[in-house]
Amino acid sequence: MGSVKEKLLWLLLSSHCDYCGKLLEEGKNLCEECEKELPRITGKRCRRCGAGRDRCSCRGRKVQYDAVISPFYYEKGIKECIRRLKFKGRDYAARVLARDMYLCFLEEYKDIDFDFITYVPFSAAQKISRLYNQSELLAQRLSELTSIPCEDVMVKLFDTGSQHSTGRKLRRGNVFGVYDVKEKASVESKTILLVDDVRTTGATLSECAAILKIRGAGAVYCITAAVTAAQKTPGIDKS
Ligand SMILES: [Zn+2]
Numbered sequence: 001m002g003s004v005k006e007k008l009l010w011l012l013l014s015s016h017c018d019y020c021g022k023l024l025e026e027g028k029n030l031c032e033e034c035e036k037e038l039p040r041i042t043g044k045r046c047r048r049c050g051a052g053r054d055r056c057s058c059r060g061r062k063v064q065y066d067a068v069i070s071p072f073y074y075e076k077g078i079k080e081c082i083r084r085l086k087f088k089g090r091d092y093a094a095r096v097l098a099r100d101m102y103l104c105f106l107e108e109y110k111d112i113d114f115d116f117i118t119y120v121p122f123s124a125a126q127k128i129s130r131l132y133n134q135s136e137l138l139a140q141r142l143s144e145l146t147s148i149p150c151e152d153v154m155v156k157l158f159d160t161g162s163q164h165s166t167g168r169k170l171r172r173g174n175v176f177g178v179y180d181v182k183e184k185a186s187v188e189s190k191t192i193l194l195v196d197d198v199r200t201t202g203a204t205l206s207e208c209a210a211i212l213k214i215r216g217a218g219a220v221y222c223i224t225a226a227v228t229a230a231q232k233t234p235g236i237d238k239s
């Protein structure tokens with residue numbers, strides 16, 4: 001470690017839990033709680049919802065992406081970590097989460113020949129109010145770790161929930177139309193890794209994958225920092 005600036009930075013970072021941000025004794029980077037029970041997804045995963053098989057509740061639901069994987073459930077310290085990533089502009093939260101996403105990538109996607117990484121985009125209004133896109137931060141960090149280029153290919157045309165979007169959806173007669181591929185971007189026959197922060201219902205990832213495929217993408221695999229999932233189903237063993 002070289003400069004004073006670097007040492008100060010190291011001290012600042014190491015005095016907080018990497019995940020939940022709790023203050024720690026010097027030299028530690030995980031609080032007791034996170035060390036004991038980070039909500040990691042273990043065992044075989046459901047490729048449709050990303051949860052472990054014992055916590056999957058999506059059976060039979062159709063999605064437009066080829067698979068989704070994630071290192072964590074959106075619970076405990078991870079919830080706080082993602083909150084810090086989203087609202088406090090904490091790039092180190094992106095680094096910590098991207099590191100776990102990368103390990104998950106190596107487990108599940110390492111044999112897939114990806115052309116590029118992209119991310120769920122912000123709308124113009126979100127870009128103004130939020131300063132930076134947390135999914136883009138994760139995608140960039142993941143790009144550094146995997147050496148797969150990160151490309152900005154998608155646009156969000158409007159925010160869901162606004163009257164405008166509802167009207168437009170109705171006019172189009174389907175749920176597509178919130179997202180699109182940038183005019184000059186080429187996704188033709190590409191194998192794409194799509195990044196988002198949290199998979200909740202899967203609707204966003206599915207819509208993005210659908211439009212990427214309509215525009216010619218060959219395959220769309222998703223990765224998120226966390227997924228929400230049902231509590232354990234009694235009687236179903238971990239497998
Ligand atoms: Zn913690």
Ligand SMILES: [Zn+2]
Nearest residue numbers: 046049056058
């Ligand atoms: Zn599932």
